Amino acid sequence: VIIVLLGAPGAGKGTQGDFLIEKYNFTKLSTGDVLRSEIKLNTDLGNKVKEIMASGALVPEEVVNAIISTRLTADAINNGVILDGYPRNKAQLGFLLDHLRKLGMEKELLVLDISVEEDELAARLTGRRICKACGASYHVTFRPEQQSGICDRCGGEIIQRADDNIESVRNRLLVYRKETQPLLDEFASIGNLESISGMRSAEQVKAEIQKIIENKEEKSL
Ligand code: AP5
DSSP: OEEEEEEOTTSSHHHHHHHHHHHHOOEEEEHHHHHHHHHHTTOHHHHHHHHHHHHTOOOOHHHHHHHHHHHOOHHHHHHOEEEESOOOSHHHHHHHHHHHHHHTOGGGEEEEEEEOOHHHHHHHHHHEEEETTTOOEEETTTBOOSBTTBOTTTOOBEEOOTTOSHHHHHHHHHHIIIIITTHHHHHHHHTOEEEEEOSSOHHHHHHHHHHHHHHHHHHHO
8 A cells, every 4th residue: 555645744744654654564755754864964965955945845856756766666565655745746746646557556545635724733833843863753832752852762852843943834834735735636536535634633633544544454355
């Protein structure tokens, strides 16, 4: 199966993706995580996308499509893969569908759209903190670390993401509305879209997603 986690910045795609990895042993392919690790390693690609990401704009097509074509393999899909943050516009959707067609795996697609109101998204993003070492995600109010500034999981330093300031957040939400939201109609017409309200606790969202996945598994048996 290939699960596309759709939803605005801050909707909880990363949080739910991590739950799915734990529960089903799926792998997660997050274009944002791949790009952030390139920035951290100071590679040419990292330097090319650093400013773009900090501003909240989308990085060029060819960069993210190359990430997908090398990492989204038939083996990964057979084991279960979660796509977090891709596709983000119509051109990327076209590329993904083409890629799956070539692999003969278009039927493996399940799209989960997590919807959250904009005020809540802004509060989640500006309050988010992450571990510099392992990437674990926290929130100053909703999910604080146990010891201030220190990651519960690995003891690493807790920092704020470069694009979690209010200006970049506004821009990310604009880009989402203009470029990514229109994909909902496209996925609905393909017939594999499930909509989930993200205006609940992360645990409640997780329970609903599990139900959807288990229903799909039962149907395909
Ligand atoms: P990316 O890394 O994909 O970020 P994003 O889409 O902006 O999404 P986020 O990671 O910010 O949010 P999320 O939905 O994962 O929420 P989370 O679970 O962390 O992209 C970053 C940038 O990379 C882009 O702007 C672009 O520049 C570039 N990029 C990436 N992919 C690209 C592509 N395909 N094409 C072009 N450019 C691309 O949750 C957020 C916070 O809320 C956390 O603190 C969490 O603890 C909390 N939270 C989660 N769920 C709940 C809940 N139910 N209740 C209360 N709090 C919650």
